Amino acid sequence: MSTATANAIDTVFAELAARGETALIPFLTMGDPDLDTSVKLIAAAEAAGAHMIELGVPYSDPLADGPVIQRASERALRHRISLTDCIGVASKARAAGVRMPFILFTYFNPALQLGLERFFGLLQEHGFSGVIIPDLPLEEDTEVRGIAERTGVHLIPLVAPTSEARVERIASKAKGFVYCVSSLGVTGVRSDFHAGIDRFLETVRRASSVPICVGFGISSREQAERFAGVADGVIVGSAIVRQVEASLPPEALGDNALTEAGLAAVQAFIADLKPRKSEKA
Numbered sequence: 001m002s003t004a005t006a007n008a009i010d011t012v013f014a015e016l017a018a019r020g021e022t023a024l025i026p027f028l029t030m031g032d033p034d035l036d037t038s039v040k041l042i043a044a045a046e047a048a049g050a051h052m053i054e055l056g057v058p059y060s061d062p063l064a065d066g067p068v069i070q071r072a073s074e075r076a077l078r079h080r081i082s083l084t085d086c087i088g089v090a091s092k093a094r095a096a097g098v099r100m101p102f103i104l105f106t107y108f109n110p111a112l113q114l115g116l117e118r119f120f121g122l123l124q125e126h127g128f129s130g131v132i133i134p135d136l137p138l139e140e141d142t143e144v145r146g147i148a149e150r151t152g153v154h155l156i157p158l159v160a161p162t163s164e165a166r167v168e169r170i171a172s173k174a175k176g177f178v179y180c181v182s183s184l185g186v187t188g189v190r191s192d193f194h195a196g197i198d199r200f201l202e203t204v205r206r207a208s209s210v211p212i213c214v215g216f217g218i219s220s221r222e223q224a225e226r227f228a229g230v231a232d233g234v235i236v237g238s239a240i241v242r243q244v245e246a247s248l249p250p251e252a253l254g255d256n257a258l259t260e261a262g263l264a265a266v267q268a269f270i271a272d273l274k275p276r277k278s279e280k281a
């Protein structure tokens with residue numbers, strides 16, 4: 001009898017595939033504007049219909065992030081929160097009744113500083129199903145993948161339209177899903193995507209034995225539905241983080257936690273993003 005419990009990410013994708021639905025995966029910066037509000041925002045995202053969620057660790061040097069998420073990281077880092085504080089948010093969200101799978105999103109350096117064995121041990125302890133490390137150097141990939149496998153946490157790789165030649169190697173070892181970046185450059189709302197995006201997604205689909213999801217620049221239901229036919233999920237970060245930012249009371253009030261109205265505005269924004277039932281192409 002296998003002792004390995006099924007990973008919640010795999011279960012969610014199987015359920016959605018059976019219903020012909022596309023996963024909606026928000027990204028939130030933990031600690032923006034504070035850790036308690038992050039727990040409320042995660043619960044609001046699930047209430048809005050999100051199927052799983054990327055919990056972002058704020059970082060002082062977010063190379064791949066556009067201005068919206070950079071500002072969110074700055075707001076969060078004012079509270080001097082640590083990587084372990086961010087990981088602990090998952091247990092608080094579970095205690096608040098949130099059931100959807102959690103994916104930690106962090107740059108590599110904070111995980112390395114903590115120690116990879118301790119990092120993955122904490123992810124497992126706090127119930128994470130996956131982790132995304134956008135700047136994981138390929139030469140460290142084998143060690144990290146080994147620890148991830150042992151702890152049952154899916155190491156979710158990113159592929160970009162420029163990495164066509166590496167798609168096969170990356171996608172063939174992917175767990176959870178393959179994160180297909182829709183455009184070149186940094187995160188942030190966009191009106192159009194990389195010209196060869198559809199061919200790129202077909203290439204990833206052929207090379208991958210796990211679901212494929214698209215992120216970067218998606219900020220509306222129309223854009224989410226544009227990918228619903230060719231991808232198994234869409235990831236939305238900056239547009240949601242921008243809504244959080246817009247819903248914060250003026251700094252002058254001192255306590256810049258979100259009001260109930262602000263939380264409701266973020267929840268409504270996420271609900272509006274959700275692709276309608278789409279028959280897979």
Ligand SMILES: O=P(O)(O)OC[C@@H](O)[C@@H](O)c1c[nH]c2ccccc12
Pocket residue numbers: 027054056064065069105134186187188189215216217218235236237238239
């Ligand atoms: O913000 P966007 O354009 O909606 O893209 C998702 C993105 O925010 C999230 O997945 C993410 C946040 N920081 C990153 C850095 C690299 C890759 C992806 C990310």
